[in-house]
Amino acid sequence: MVDHLIAFATAHYLLAGAFVILLALLIAHELSRGGRSLSTSELTALVNKDEAVVVDIRPAKDFAAGHIVGALNIPQDKLIARLAELEKYKAKTIILVDAQGQHAGTHAREMLKTGFIAAKLSGGISSWRGDNLPLVK
Template sequence: MVDHLIAFATSHYLLVGAFVILLALLIAHEVSRGGRSVSTGELTGLVNRDEGVVIDIRPAKDFAAGHIVGALNIPQDKLMARIAELDKHKGKTLILVDAAGQHSGTHARELLKAGYNAAKLSGGIATWRADNLPVVK
């Protein structure tokens, strides 16, 4: 199997080179689109120092099933319409949390454009739970 792959790569080096370049561009685009990420430890530190506010952008039903202590629930489809609610937290880092970290980066970039300091929790609530950190129901 590996022999076939090596033979293909050496025979079609231009095709393989183009694939590698496109893959690198795709990865770079996704990283830049996602905004700044924080780990569960960084999130905990920011909140404990009163420098961060957790904004859970999952639907209310998912939020009710379990969320990070002290998190505010503003579903992602209503985030920009309810942005005025975040004005009192303008001096803090708004840490957006979704199910698996797939959508929060896009919304964090929107908040950055609106003048807020925003980041996303890397891996979302799934990573929080995987690290055995507490959730409130």
């Protein structure tokens, strides 16, 4: 199968090259969509230095089932309407956390437009659990 792929790519090098370029552009666009993407260790370091606030944008039911220590819960459908609550943290990085890191980037981008310093936890609460880090109920 790999032989067929290599044969196709060499026979149609312009088409294969265009595909690689488009794929690279798509990946670059997706990575830049929501501002900075943080690992669990980067999140922990920023919070420990009191340079960040964690905002969990999952529904209240999911938040109650387990969340990062000190996290605030503002469901994603109410985030923009409740930005005034976060004004006191405007000098800090607001780290958005969702279930798997799929929606936090979009909301981080919206926050960046309103003057906040925003980032997202890469992989969401799933990556936090995957690293065996503690959750509070």
